[in-house]
Amino acid sequence: MSAGWFRRRFLPGEPLPAPRPPGPRASPVPYRRPRFLRGSSSSPGAADASRRPDSRPVRSPARGRTLPWNAGYAEIINAEKSEFNEDQAACGKLCIRRCEFGAEEEWLTLCPEEFLTGHYWALFDGHGGPAAAILAANTLHSCLRRQLEAVVEGLVATQPPMHLNGRCICPSDPQFVEEKGIRAEDLVIGALESAFQECDEVIGRELEASGQVGGCTALVAVSLQGKLYVANAGDSRAILVRRNEIRPLSFEFTPETERQRIQQLAFVYPELLAGEFTRLEFPRRLKGDDLGQKVLFRDHHMSGWSYKRVEKSDLKYPLIHGQGRQARLLGTLAVSRGLGDHQLRVLDTNIQLKPFLLSVPQVTVLDVGQLELQEDDVVVMATDGLWDVLSNEQVAWLVRSFLPGNQEDPHRFLKLAQMLIHSTQGKEDSPTEEGQVSYDDVSVFVIPLHSQGQESSGH
Amino acid sequence: MSAGWFRRRFLPGEPLPAPRPPGPRASPVPYRRPRFLRGSSSSPGAADASRRPDSRPVRSPARGRTLPWNAGYAEIINAEKSEFNEDQAACGKLCIRRCEFGAEEEWLTLCPEEFLTGHYWALFDGHGGPAAAILAANTLHSCLRRQLEAVVEGLVATQPPMHLNGRCICPSDPQFVEEKGIRAEDLVIGALESAFQECDEVIGRELEASGQVGGCTALVAVSLQGKLYVANAGDSRAILVRRNEIRPLSFEFTPETERQRIQQLAFVYPELLAGEFTRLEFPRRLKGDDLGQKVLFRDHHMSGWSYKRVEKSDLKYPLIHGQGRQARLLGTLAVSRGLGDHQLRVLDTNIQLKPFLLSVPQVTVLDVGQLELQEDDVVVMATDGLWDVLSNEQVAWLVRSFLPGNQEDPHRFLKLAQMLIHSTQGKEDSPTEEGQVSYDDVSVFVIPLHSQGQESSGH
Numbered sequence: 001m002s003a004g005w006f007r008r009r010f011l012p013g014e015p016l017p018a019p020r021p022p023g024p025r026a027s028p029v030p031y032r033r034p035r036f037l038r039g040s041s042s043s044p045g046a047a048d049a050s051r052r053p054d055s056r057p058v059r060s061p062a063r064g065r066t067l068p069w070n071a072g073y074a075e076i077i078n079a080e081k082s083e084f085n086e087d088q089a090a091c092g093k094l095c096i097r098r099c100e101f102g103a104e105e106e107w108l109t110l111c112p113e114e115f116l117t118g119h120y121w122a123l124f125d126g127h128g129g130p131a132a133a134i135l136a137a138n139t140l141h142s143c144l145r146r147q148l149e150a151v152v153e154g155l156v157a158t159q160p161p162m163h164l165n166g167r168c169i170c171p172s173d174p175q176f177v178e179e180k181g182i183r184a185e186d187l188v189i190g191a192l193e194s195a196f197q198e199c200d201e202v203i204g205r206e207l208e209a210s211g212q213v214g215g216c217t218a219l220v221a222v223s224l225q226g227k228l229y230v231a232n233a234g235d236s237r238a239i240l241v242r243r244n245e246i247r248p249l250s251f252e253f254t255p256e257t258e259r260q261r262i263q264q265l266a267f268v269y270p271e272l273l274a275g276e277f278t279r280l281e282f283p284r285r286l287k288g289d290d291l292g293q294k295v296l297f298r299d300h301h302m303s304g305w306s307y308k309r310v311e312k313s314d315l316k317y318p319l320i321h322g323q324g325r326q327a328r329l330l331g332t333l334a335v336s337r338g339l340g341d342h343q344l345r346v347l348d349t350n351i352q353l354k355p356f357l358l359s360v361p362q363v364t365v366l367d368v369g370q371l372e373l374q375e376d377d378v379v380v381m382a383t384d385g386l387w388d389v390l391s392n393e394q395v396a397w398l399v400r401s402f403l404p405g406n407q408e409d410p411h412r413f414l415k416l417a418q419m420l421i422h423s424t425q426g427k428e429d430s431p432t433e434e435g436q437v438s439y440d441d442v443s444v445f446v447i448p449l450h451s452q453g454q455e456s457s458g459h
Numbered sequence: 460m461s462a463g464w465f466r467r468r469f470l471p472g473e474p475l476p477a478p479r480p481p482g483p484r485a486s487p488v489p490y491r492r493p494r495f496l497r498g499s500s501s502s503p504g505a506a507d508a509s510r511r512p513d514s515r516p517v518r519s520p521a522r523g524r525t526l527p528w529n530a531g532y533a534e535i536i537n538a539e540k541s542e543f544n545e546d547q548a549a550c551g552k553l554c555i556r557r558c559e560f561g562a563e564e565e566w567l568t569l570c571p572e573e574f575l576t577g578h579y580w581a582l583f584d585g586h587g588g589p590a591a592a593i594l595a596a597n598t599l600h601s602c603l604r605r606q607l608e609a610v611v612e613g614l615v616a617t618q619p620p621m622h623l624n625g626r627c628i629c630p631s632d633p634q635f636v637e638e639k640g641i642r643a644e645d646l647v648i649g650a651l652e653s654a655f656q657e658c659d660e661v662i663g664r665e666l667e668a669s670g671q672v673g674g675c676t677a678l679v680a681v682s683l684q685g686k687l688y689v690a691n692a693g694d695s696r697a698i699l700v701r702r703n704e705i706r707p708l709s710f711e712f713t714p715e716t717e718r719q720r721i722q723q724l725a726f727v728y729p730e731l732l733a734g735e736f737t738r739l740e741f742p743r744r745l746k747g748d749d750l751g752q753k754v755l756f757r758d759h760h761m762s763g764w765s766y767k768r769v770e771k772s773d774l775k776y777p778l779i780h781g782q783g784r785q786a787r788l789l790g791t792l793a794v795s796r797g798l799g800d801h802q803l804r805v806l807d808t809n810i811q812l813k814p815f816l817l818s819v820p821q822v823t824v825l826d827v828g829q830l831e832l833q834e835d836d837v838v839v840m841a842t843d844g845l846w847d848v849l850s851n852e853q854v855a856w857l858v859r860s861f862l863p864g865n866q867e868d869p870h871r872f873l874k875l876a877q878m879l880i881h882s883t884q885g886k887e888d889s890p891t892e893e894g895q896v897s898y899d900d901v902s903v904f905v906i907p908l909h910s911q912g913q914e915s916s917g918h
Contacts, residue, residue: 151766154755162742164753164766169746176742179782182755182764189763197760268727283621283635287628294623296613296641301656301819304648305641307610307623323638360760 086126086216087383087441088133090141094118094222096148098156116152118224120144121445123236125383127333128214132340135203136216140339143198144222147191154187155225185227189363192220192231196339200359204342215333215341218361219250219381221447226369228379228449231361233337238381240366240449241396243374248392249364252384253337255320255329262329262336262356263300266319274351277330278316280308286315325388329356337361368449376403378413379447380420385440389424398423399446417444545585545675546842546900547592549600553577553681555607557615575611577683579603580904582695584842585675586792591799592675594662599677599798602657606650607683613646614684644686648822651679651690655798659818663801674792674800677820678709678840680906685828687838687908690820692796697840699825699908700855702833707851708823711843712796714779714788721788721795721815722759725778733810736789737775739767745774784847788815796820827908835862836908837872839879844901848883857882858905876903 096116120141126133154160160182162173170176196218207213217234230238232250240247255262259281266272266279273279281298294307297314308314322328329336330346330353337358344353371377380395390398402419406412421444426437555575579600585592613619619641621632629635655677666672676693689697691709699706714721718740725731725738732738739756753766756773767773781787788795789805789812796817803812830836839854849857857879865871880903885896 147765154766160755160764162755163749169748169752170743173742177755180742182742186764190757190761190765191763193761193763194765283632283639283641284629289628290622293628296619296621296636298649301817302649302652304650304652304822305619305645306606306649306653307613358760363763 085441086130086133087385087443088124088126088130088137088216089122089443089445090124090137091121091445092119092141094120094141094145094148094224096145096152096155098149098152116148116156116224118222120220120222121381121447122218122220123381123383123443123445124216124218124339125234125236125385125441125443126214126216127335128341128344129212130214131207131210131212132203132214133216135206136199136218136339139202140195140199140218140220143202144191144195144220147195147198148188148224151187151191155184157184160184160187184225185229185365188222188224188227188229189365192222192229192363193360196231196233196359196361200339203340207340207342213343215338215344215357217335217338217383219383220361221249221379221381221445223368223447226367228366228368228447229363230366230379230381231363233339233359233361234335235384235387236382237384237387238379239392239395240377240379241399242371242377243400246392246396247366249366249379251362253335253358253362254327255334255336256324256327258336258358259320260300260303262320265356267300269355272351272355273319274349276316276346276349276351277319278314279319280314281318281320282314285318285321286310288315291315329353333357371449373450375407375448375450376400377449378403378416379445379449381445381447382420383441383443385438385442386420386424386444388440389436389438390420394423395420413446413448417446420444420446544900545589545592546844546902547583547585547589547596547675548581548902548904549583549596550580550904551578551600553579553600553604553607553683555604555611555614557608557611575607575615575683577681579679579681580840580906581677581679582840582842582902582904583675583677583798584693584695584844584900584902585673586794587673587800587803588671589673590666590669590671591662591673594665595658595675595677595798598661599654599658599679602661603650603654603679603681606654606657607647610646610650614643616643619643619646643684644688644824647681647683647686647688648824651681651688651822652819655690655692655818655820659798662799666799666801672802674797674803674816676794676797676842678842679820680708680838680840680904682827682906685826687825687827687906688822689825689838689840690822692798692818692820693794694843694846695841696843696846697838698851698854699836699838700858701830701836702859705851705855706825708825708838710821712794712817712821713786714793714795715783715786717795717817718779719759719762720817721779724815726759728814731810731814732778733808735775735805735808735810736778737773738778739773740777740779741773744777744780745769747774750774788812792816830908832909834866834907834909835859837862837875838904838906838908840904840906841879842900842902844897844899845879845883845903847899848895848897849879853882854879872905872907876905879903879905 094117096118098116122137122140124133124136148155151160151164153164153166157166159174159177162177163169168174217236218232219234219236219238220231221238222229222231230249232238233253235252235254236250237252238249240249251257263279263281266277270279279300283296286295290310291312292310294309296305297308298305317331320327320329321331325334328334330351332344332346333341333353336356337360339359341357342354345351346353376399378399380399386395398420399416402416403412406415409415421442424438424442553576555577557575581596581599583592583595607614610623612623612625616625618633618636621636622628627633676695677691678693678695678697679690680697681688681690689708691697692712694711694713695709696711697708699708710716722738722740725736729738739758741754741756745754749769750771751769753768755764756767757764776790779786779788780790784793787793789810791803791805792800792812795815796819798818800816801813804810805812835858837858839858845854858875861875861878862871865874868874880901883897883901
């Protein structure tokens with residue numbers, strides 16, 4: 001099945017969604033239209049929605065040819081939060097080059113059949129403008145390829161060798177690696193972690209050089225050697241949907257889910273709050289009338305709650321404030337992991353957000369080879385615009401309702417992605433409660449696993 | 460059913476276990492026989508095995524009477540690592556006093572029926588001598604009672620009020636508490652977390668005053684208001700065993716399971732390693748021959764592995780070294796959470812262990828009221844001496860083999876605890892592989908849930 005990239009914006013004359021509620025993800029940063037993105041055109045494999053108004057195949061970053069990669073479709077609705085889409089995406093075939101033993105710094109050009117190949121899908125949800133998301137879509141796959149190439153000899157060995165050149169210095173080196181339980185998949189996880197960090201540094205440099213701002217979440221799926229790796233930094237989500245199973249493949253990183261890590265940092269480095277914020281969590285922001293009362297609170301070391309007597313310093317604005325979708329870090333940001341945001345500061349202060357943000361993703365591994373795959377087993381990846389109005393169960397219900405009746409349709413995964421997005425627009429037949437509407441950008445990949453399982457990603 | 464406390468040591472003439480392998484938990488700290496434990500006799504409810512050579516009922520800390528608490532049995536084998544048992548335990552009824560609204564600092568004496576009552580079981584596995592474990596067994600329940608009494612008005616309310624005195628300052632205060640999902644059980648979790656911290660401070664003061672050293676793990680179960688709370692700091696373990704279910708109720712905290720937290724701290728405060736250790740993890744300790752090679756490693760931000768070129772600083776002793784049971788923090792300690800160890804230093808250096816240790820437990824909650832309880836549903840709590848040689852499945856198999864045939868025996872839970880311990884001594888009928896033997900102290904509580912579920916813990 002050939003690859004497809006699909007993007008949709010509201011057409012002239014088409015009714016737009018109702019006015020959006022206030023509160024973009026990073027409210028204090030004024031939106032700036034990207035002026036100049038260095039390097040954004042140097043990565044032809046990135047699927048930069050802002051620059052791809054038409055539907056066309058993705059090209060290989062490495063070789064510039066049309067890719068025969070497996071199916072997987074994305075659809076993006078621009079919710080008109082900015083001129084360019086804050087949601088961005090990328091997908092393509094990953095071609096990992098192999099270096100010869102003993103000549104680590106010199107690449108040996110091998111015929112394509114000897115490459116280690118995989119597939120890559122990525123969603124980036126920008127805030128404070130699309131700049132970081134566009135850069136990530138143009139860059140992250142290159143970082144990942146580079147990181148994987150740096151460890152490819154370990155990837156293709158039965159067990160990663162202690163020394164990359166394969167030579168043993170101690171006879172029991174393989175035993176040490178065995179005892180630690182280090183497998184090839186740990187190298188892919190390590191490569192994903194390093195690639196996110198490297199990409200974050202690139203974005204920091206590029207935005208600074210071009211005088212731009214912004215950040216983005218990143219959700220990446222990589223199919224390699226019979227396994228699907230899902231790396232997530234932010235509040236997008238991926239789930240596996242099978243006939244009798246719904247399995248989360250990622251977990252959201254928000255100020256609420258990472259409360260203890262964030263409070264702990266403020267405990268260790270109180271100067272990061274510049275005396276303007278309190279690190280403690282209370283059910284609501286405290287005020288003068290609460291002084292001297294014993295109120296519910298929790299600190300960095302607590303997963304439970306207790307009571308404390310309110311002092312004057314407790315009246316400051318909370319480090320993490322608000323509830324659910326309204327929760328904000330330093331009153332500013334709704335996510336606690338992602339790429340970019342190097343310059344982001346609390347409005348009218350010099351307080352930086354970046355020390356509280358992590359660019360490192362959490363990686364989960366799905367052993368596709370071990371699943372007894374059915375035709376209709378898919379992974380659904382989507383930005384928070386989808387998950388704000390559809391639960392995992394509702395998405396699974398839509399998948400299971402649609403796919404069995406459309407098995408002959410070669411575009412069924414694309415249509416399913418479209419249908420999922422339409423379900424967020426408050427249509428009457430929508431499975432959401434009271435036809436809930438998403439006012440955010442929405443992007444969806446539907447990745448059929450059956451073709452992934454069939455394909456032997458040799459090297 | 461009346462309460463029982465049981466302790467067993469190897470009797471004269473009875474064959475002792477084979478010589479123990481080297482490597483006590485905190486090897487560089489020489490064992491010192493406790494000389495003077497201030498306050499150790501002031502808590503009559505603590506079950507201090509070293510001072511209770513006979514089997515006798517536990518007494519209430521608060522009222523000094525024989526307790527009608529529900530069944531739950533412990534057995535301790537002293538593996539002769541020290542004259543006194545390094546395993547210690549405590550159990551008893553928790554009587555939580557209630558204070559009147561508006562008179563927070565003045566206790567109102569109510570009749571016993573108006574107390575909020577619960578039950579408490581605790582295991583402490585000492586290292587570097589039994590001093591910390593004895594102190595913990597004498598102290599922690601008092602700390603917990605005090606912490607619970609401080610929030611008891613929140614515990615007995617339908618929903619914990621924003622203000623402890625129950626008065627609303629904002630009309631929507633209950634809504635804020637509701638939106639945060641704060642329930643009475645969160646106050647118990649908070650009280651357990653605070654009690655562990657308070658007890659750790661007490662132990663620090665007491666050991667310093669008496670010139671003693673040592674630390675201990677702590678595993679506590681509390682039955683209160685129809686729920687069972689399990690708080691764990693260390694490598695003991697509690698599991699729920701039912702006819703068709705085995706559910707872990709705690710997770711072990713060791714240098715391996717907390718690697719990223721420990722490496723992160725060393726990254727933030729490199730001076731804690733005094734230039735003597737490397738924070739990076741390698742499959743084995745590196746040596747001169749590895750210099751310049753690219754070897755497997757991981758750092759604080761990585762859950763996967765990668766390769767790095769070895770520099771001279773990588774040859775230092777690793778912050779976390781060894782594998783499985785042999786893994787040690789700073790070459791010294793096998794656990795990463797617990798109480799005590801305030802004075803513990805790496806042998807022949809001034810490098811402190813305490814900054815890397817957490818006294819805060821992880822708390823899990825079992826809603827006993829929601830389980831359709833059977834007669835034979837039990838919680839098994841035990842120190843690592845048991846789990847080193849018996850898996851969860853083997854323990855469950857022993858529970859399920861023993862209980863159904865002994866339903867009329869009023870001492871069946873005691874006998875089950877004894878049988879579990881005998882199974883760690885390499886007997887022929889032991890379910891362990893090749894009759895594996897535990898050379899460590901072993902302590903077991905078997906807590907029948909059926910009687911807990913039946914009892915209404917009113918207030």
